[in-house]
Amino acid sequence: MAEPRTSGVWKLRVTFVGVTMALLFVRLLPLQTTPSTISGPDIIMAVIFYLSLQRPDAVPSVLIGAIILIEDMFLQRPPGLMAALIILASAWLKLTASQTQDRNWFKDWWMSALAMIATTVIMRIVLTLALVPRPPALLHYTQLLSTILVFPIVAFVAYYVLQIRPETALDRDKY
Amino acid sequence: MARTSSQQDDYVTPIKRLVTAVLVLVLLAIFVIWRIDSPRVERFRAQMVDQFVPSFEWAMAPVTGTINLVRDFRSYQALYEQNQELRRELQQMKSWREAALQLEQENARLLDLNKLRLDPKLTHVSGIVIADSGSPFRQSVLLNVGKRDGIQDGWAAMDGLGLVGRISGVGEKTSRVILLTDTYSQIPVVIQPSGQRAFVIGDNTAAPPVDFIEDPDQVRAGDRIVTSGDGGILPAGLVVGQLAIDPNGRLRTRLSADYERLEFLRVLRDYGTVRIDDTGDLIIPETLFANPPAPPPEAIPTPQEASDG
Numbered sequence: 001m002a003e004p005r006t007s008g009v010w011k012l013r014v015t016f017v018g019v020t021m022a023l024l025f026v027r028l029l030p031l032q033t034t035p036s037t038i039s040g041p042d043i044i045m046a047v048i049f050y051l052s053l054q055r056p057d058a059v060p061s062v063l064i065g066a067i068i069l070i071e072d073m074f075l076q077r078p079p080g081l082m083a084a085l086i087i088l089a090s091a092w093l094k095l096t097a098s099q100t101q102d103r104n105w106f107k108d109w110w111m112s113a114l115a116m117i118a119t120t121v122i123m124r125i126v127l128t129l130a131l132v133p134r135p136p137a138l139l140h141y142t143q144l145l146s147t148i149l150v151f152p153i154v155a156f157v158a159y160y161v162l163q164i165r166p167e168t169a170l171d172r173d174k175y
Numbered sequence: 176m177a178r179t180s181s182q183q184d185d186y187v188t189p190i191k192r193l194v195t196a197v198l199v200l201v202l203l204a205i206f207v208i209w210r211i212d213s214p215r216v217e218r219f220r221a222q223m224v225d226q227f228v229p230s231f232e233w234a235m236a237p238v239t240g241t242i243n244l245v246r247d248f249r250s251y252q253a254l255y256e257q258n259q260e261l262r263r264e265l266q267q268m269k270s271w272r273e274a275a276l277q278l279e280q281e282n283a284r285l286l287d288l289n290k291l292r293l294d295p296k297l298t299h300v301s302g303i304v305i306a307d308s309g310s311p312f313r314q315s316v317l318l319n320v321g322k323r324d325g326i327q328d329g330w331a332a333m334d335g336l337g338l339v340g341r342i343s344g345v346g347e348k349t350s351r352v353i354l355l356t357d358t359y360s361q362i363p364v365v366i367q368p369s370g371q372r373a374f375v376i377g378d379n380t381a382a383p384p385v386d387f388i389e390d391p392d393q394v395r396a397g398d399r400i401v402t403s404g405d406g407g408i409l410p411a412g413l414v415v416g417q418l419a420i421d422p423n424g425r426l427r428t429r430l431s432a433d434y435e436r437l438e439f440l441r442v443l444r445d446y447g448t449v450r451i452d453d454t455g456d457l458i459i460p461e462t463l464f465a466n467p468p469a470p471p472p473e474a475i476p477t478p479q480e481a482s483d484g
Binding site for chain 2: 004010024027028029030031032033034035036037039040060061062065069073074075076077078079080081083084087088113129130131135136139140
């Protein structure tokens with residue numbers, strides 16, 4: 001009985017790595033070489049926060065750390081900072097999700113939005129303290145906003161297209 | 176069953192927390208190391224990109240090509256208007272071409288009369304853009320030429336029309352070009368015809384501002400901006416763009432290079448010009464250096480005699 005469940009988790013992990021790598025690949029395509037005034041969403045962050053809430057076992061900290069560190073390296077960001085912040089945010093989400101009783105999708109959205117805001121703000125504070133040039137404020141905050149807005153879409157695709165359902169629902173089905 | 180799983184959690188959870196804490200500390204340590212010793216980490220980053228990105232080139236090129244094809248198709252819908260506009264522009268260009276040819280001939284004659292020697296001709300390496308920075312915060316592109324093609328940090332990259340940026344980060348097979356629009360890009364320029372020196376400083380907009388100008392009253396919108404070559408940062412005389420004034424009255428650069436479509440870039444080979452750092456030494460006979468204890472009355476008359484004779 002333990003066999004199919006663990007294999008399910010591994011399938012989910014492989015899917016997660018595949019999806020994030022595909023997203024990174026698309027971002028690296030040289031399609032936009034002119035600077036833009038507003039920024040699109042950071043979909044990888046939304047995916048990680050969604051999975052942290054719904055299937056915490058699929059996104060262990062080590063995996064998140066590795067993926068975001070690779071992303072940091074490829075996207076010319078200060079390496080390590082974003083990875084550390086997202087791991088902390090994801091750990092907080094996992095903890096809160098396990099303690100909250102009656103969860104619905106709106107509460108999930110609200111919580112992940114909180115995590116995204118905290119990640120962005122703390123990142124800016126740390127960069128300021130470390131005397132590293134910060135990303136332009138308008139771009140950074142539009143990225144935050146669009147990531148919050150894209151979360152329901154990520155959740156919809158994950159739930160209906162990729163069939164990633166929360167663990168509790170699976171357990172409930174069994175009983 | 177619920178009991179066993181909760182018991183499992185009891186000893187798994189602290190380990191998980193410990194792993195997470197250690198991981199966060201390691202990642203923060205990486206950030207601190209990057210802050211302290213940036214060049215080393217950046218070199219590592221360039222190597223890493225160099226390892227992975229070229230192996231995806233087979234996939235990146237066709238996907239990029241397909242998306243651009245679709246975009247082009249959309250723009251072809253306005254083909255007729257585009258055609259008319261191009262014809263008008265062509266007529267203007269023809270008259271300019273005549274003027275340019277005449278000026279070129281005149282310039283060649285004058286240079287010949289003056290026996291003026293220009294910079295040795297710059298040669299270039301052409302590269303294909305294989306990836307961009309991937310982030311809206313940074314403006315850079317990755318070229319498929321690197322150390323094996325002799326690329327060095329700091330060289331200028333141009334498209335056919337003007338300066339695009341400069342090389343920053345060279346891997347074995349790839350090199351990164353920091354575009355003029357990036358916030359890390361600051362290049363010394365000179366504004367023609369007034370000859371005012373200034374800096375073009377990227378700020379993540381399509382038209383980077385011109386700053387540290389000596390006398391803003393002497394320049395006008397439409398003036399040409401070329402690199403000055405100050406500090407040996409870039410070769411002098413590369414076309415950057417035209418001066419423009421934005422609604423807030425700030426001086427900005429209208430870049431000559433076509434940033435919409437960066438597909439091929441030329442990297443100019445630049446081994447630097449011989450720099451003259453000190454004043455020339457006195458030319459005196461070597462005997463002075465060879466025999467320092469030699470009596471001065473014997474040594475000094477020699478040049479005097481030579482100059483007399």
